[in-house]
Amino acid sequence: xxxxxxxxxxxxxxxxxxxxxxxxxxxxxxxxxxxxxxxxxxxxxxxxxxxxxxxxxxxxxxxxxxxxxxxxxxxxxxxxxxxxxxxxxxxxxxxxxxxxxxxxxxxxxxxxxxxxxxxxxxxxxxxxxxxxxxxxxxxxxxxxxxxxxxxxxxxxxxxxxxxxxxxxxxxxxxxxxxxxxxxxxxxxxxxxxxxxxxxxxxxxxxxxxxxxxxxxxxxxxxxxxxxxxxxxxxxxxxxxxxxxxxxxxxxxxxxxxxxxxxxxxxxxxxxxxxxxxxxxxxxxxxxxxxxxxxxxxxx
Amino acid sequence: xxxxxxxxxxxxxxxxxxxxxxxxxxxxxxxxxxxxxxxxxxxxxxxxxxxxxxxxxxxxxxxxxxxxxxxxxxxxxxxxxxxxxxxxxxxxxxxxxxxxxxxxxxxxxxxxxxxxxxxxxxxxxxxxxxxxxxxxxxxxxxxxxxxxxxxxxxxxxxxxxxxxxxxxxxxxxxxxxxxxxx
Numbered sequence: 001x002x003x004x005x006x007x008x009x010x011x012x013x014x015x016x017x018x019x020x021x022x023x024x025x026x027x028x029x030x031x032x033x034x035x036x037x038x039x040x041x042x043x044x045x046x047x048x049x050x051x052x053x054x055x056x057x058x059x060x061x062x063x064x065x066x067x068x069x070x071x072x073x074x075x076x077x078x079x080x081x082x083x084x085x086x087x088x089x090x091x092x093x094x095x096x097x098x099x100x101x102x103x104x105x106x107x108x109x110x111x112x113x114x115x116x117x118x119x120x121x122x123x124x125x126x127x128x129x130x131x132x133x134x135x136x137x138x139x140x141x142x143x144x145x146x147x148x149x150x151x152x153x154x155x156x157x158x159x160x161x162x163x164x165x166x167x168x169x170x171x172x173x174x175x176x177x178x179x180x181x182x183x184x185x186x187x188x189x190x191x192x193x194x195x196x197x198x199x200x201x202x203x204x205x206x207x208x209x210x211x212x213x214x215x216x217x218x219x220x221x222x223x224x225x226x227x228x229x230x231x232x233x234x235x236x237x238x239x240x241x242x243x244x245x246x247x248x249x250x251x252x253x254x255x256x257x258x259x260x261x262x263x264x265x266x267x268x269x270x271x272x273x274x275x276x277x278x279x280x281x282x283x284x285x286x287x288x289x290x291x292x293x294x295x296x297x298x299x
Numbered sequence: 300x301x302x303x304x305x306x307x308x309x310x311x312x313x314x315x316x317x318x319x320x321x322x323x324x325x326x327x328x329x330x331x332x333x334x335x336x337x338x339x340x341x342x343x344x345x346x347x348x349x350x351x352x353x354x355x356x357x358x359x360x361x362x363x364x365x366x367x368x369x370x371x372x373x374x375x376x377x378x379x380x381x382x383x384x385x386x387x388x389x390x391x392x393x394x395x396x397x398x399x400x401x402x403x404x405x406x407x408x409x410x411x412x413x414x415x416x417x418x419x420x421x422x423x424x425x426x427x428x429x430x431x432x433x434x435x436x437x438x439x440x441x442x443x444x445x446x447x448x449x450x451x452x453x454x455x456x457x458x459x460x461x462x463x464x465x466x467x468x469x470x471x472x473x474x475x476x477x478x479x480x481x
Contacts, residue, residue: 079417083424090336091431093329093439237434 061112061120064266068258070100070122081128085121088141091235092148097121106256107249110266111143112152119147131245138232138242142268145231151224222287229292233299243296250289319455326443330464333436337467340432341376341389344425348373351418355399358409362402368395382465393426433467440464
């Protein structure tokens with residue numbers, strides 16, 4: 001049963017990535033149709049996108065840790081956490097990740113890094129204090145699964161894709177705005193109607209593209225949460241541990257001090273969620289906690 | 300014309316066989332690597348046991364048999380042997396250690412010893428690691444064994460002598476409740 005759930009989630013995640021890639025391709029194609037408005041600008045956009053992708057690939061983990069105020073967990077200070085994490089890494093067949101703690105009473109955790117060799121698991125001190133062993137194993141198992149399933153890379157790639165689309169959309173808006181005035185002077189009257197239609201389409205894309213890209217990023221993130229939940233259940237062979245942990249984390253009133261929109265989608269439970277008015281709507285990076293618990297209990 | 304056809308078929312068969320062979324080798328390496336992970340933990344455990352015996356000895360004069368069981372299990376584990384033998388020795392050691400920790404409850408001074416507490420966390424941590432490493436190893440053995448038995452990879456496995464492996468098993472004795480002798 002557990003193996004089936006993992007396989008189904010992997011398939012769904014691939015589909016989302018495919019849709020994402022096709023969408024990015026279409027936007028790029030639409031932009032290329034406007035190429036006559038300035039090839040140099042496109043070249044600059046591509047260079048900027050590549051530089052940001054490179055930076056995102058190599059430095060996003062360090063940035064995430066710095067933003068969260070995480071510090072390395074020493075073995076003599078947190079022997080329990082270190083032992084559990086190393087054990088779960090053995091079970092998943094990945095190298096032991098680097099372990100960080102965040103001094104914060106809110107129970108939460110995240111994983112980062114670009115591949116299992118560079119994996120990082122960070123947990124708050126509140127999580128260590130409030131969960132029992134089976135629950136902590138569930139949460140760390142969830143984070144280890146994010147690493148083993150390459151979710152941490154997918155998250156980075158998704159961020160990069162969104163960055164590229166946003167950049168293209170911005171360039172398109174500029175090209176339409178300035179290019180339109182320029183073309184009126186230079187181009188002949190015959191091409192005017194076709195160019196006008198193209199400009200309208202480009203303008204629409206420029207407005208819609210960043211929004212759709214953001215929604216897609218959220219959808220990627222949500223599917224990966226379900227996958228990490230079921231992988232953690234498979235790893236620990238004890239789904240109730242993670243289910244109980246999620247229930248405790250969701251019920252905890254303490255807000256995470258280091259919560260940040262840039263890193264929110266990394267955490268096991270969205271730290272930006274309004275704890276009074278639970279709006280599990282379209283813009284949440286995480287699936288509703290009740291649904292996650294229900295799926296764990298169905299395993 | 301027929302020669303070309305024959306050569307094409309031969310090349311195709313060769314490519315398919317090479318693919319199966321490579322897959323078997325990958326599976327075999329995965330099992331070897333998973334076993335190495337268990338082995339590391341077994342050795343670390345065996346290395347820590349003398350420290351534990353040394354620490355506990357001062358407090359537990361009346362538990363010589365309990366400590367002898369630990370030393371005996373450790374000796375069997377360090378002797379090595381097949382996967383089955385090592386699994387059995389490991390189970391013996393787990394049981395012996397559990398008895399020591401259960402008996403230790405009756406010694407408040409020992410329970411307050413910082414060195415003992417560190418060793419206890421470390422040893423139970425290693426036991427947990429062995430359990431997870433065993434799970435990973437057994438998953439990989441399952442993959443290899445299925446490939447060596449399933450048609451047609453079983454033919455390739457037979458030709459190159461790639462055999463099925465033993466699971467690292469938890470014996471029935473390991474699941475029994477701990478007997479504490481006072």
